């Protein structure tokens with residue numbers, strides 16, 4: 466039945482093809498301005514040569530820190546942590562694949578527009594193709610391959626971040642809370658508890674934000690939690706974002722390799738002052754790190770700020786100012 470229909474379609478199609486040939490013979494396309502036909506192709510060639518010229522220049526040009534082609538314009542560098550190199554390569558590979566697919570699609574569209582455009586005096590419908598099984602298989606198989614490949618490499622990069630097989634030098638527990646952060650330096654036995662955000666109408670001072678201190682070159686295993694609702698820990702320079710979910714601990718490991726101050730933020734809409742849930746990351750020398758830990762000890766910010774603390778964090782500097790008898 467289907468075959469019979471397809472055959473009928475084909476016969477009709479060949480008739481239509483034959484007819485349009487006849488029409489073309491009777492009414493040859495007039496070409497008073499032949500150069501006009503080539504204009505789209507010419508424009509494409511010009512654009513392509515500009516883009517390609519840009520690419521070759523970029524490949525050899527030294528990239529600015531965190532801004533160059535080499536790092537895919539990401540706010541990081543390949544040596545920022547032991548894992549950013551892999552993540553940047555994944556990012557760039559994804560863009561190259563996306564651009565290649567985009568170029569192929571645009572090329573096919575342009576070829577169709579130019580080669581199969583409606584000719585003057587051609588009033589017939591073009592060939593109407595349907596139930597073309599090989600073509601439909603192609604439309605299914607190619608996207609599945611593309612998405613599958615992306616999934617594979619994406620999963621591979623996530624696994625690299627979550628791989629904690631390397632022996633860590635220290636463990637840091639980070640708690641997200643509405644709307645601030647607790648940093649528990651588990652290995653050092655001290656903590657920093659950020660005060661709840663208050664909006665005063667004044668522009669805030671970045672230096673007053675809660676600060677996470679990391680010793681350069683030391684492998685840190687992060688345990689990430691939430692005290693209330695869903696948050697997400699995001700340090701853009703580390704190129705990694707991880708969910709902070711109540712009742713669940715997410716783990717990742719990283720070795721910061723460049724000293725400096727970086728920004729961190731919550732990346733999950735978590736309530737009224739979500740946008741104020743910011744912090745600083747200071748990657749410092751071991752001596753500076755030890756000095757900060759000592760300062761916390763002197764402040765009596767000692768202990769582990771238990772996970773079951775829950776919403777009591779509303780108390781400023783809990784429990785240092787609300788009575789350290791908790792510990």
Ligand SMILES: [Cu+2]
Nearest residue numbers: 696731735742
């Ligand atoms: Cu949040």
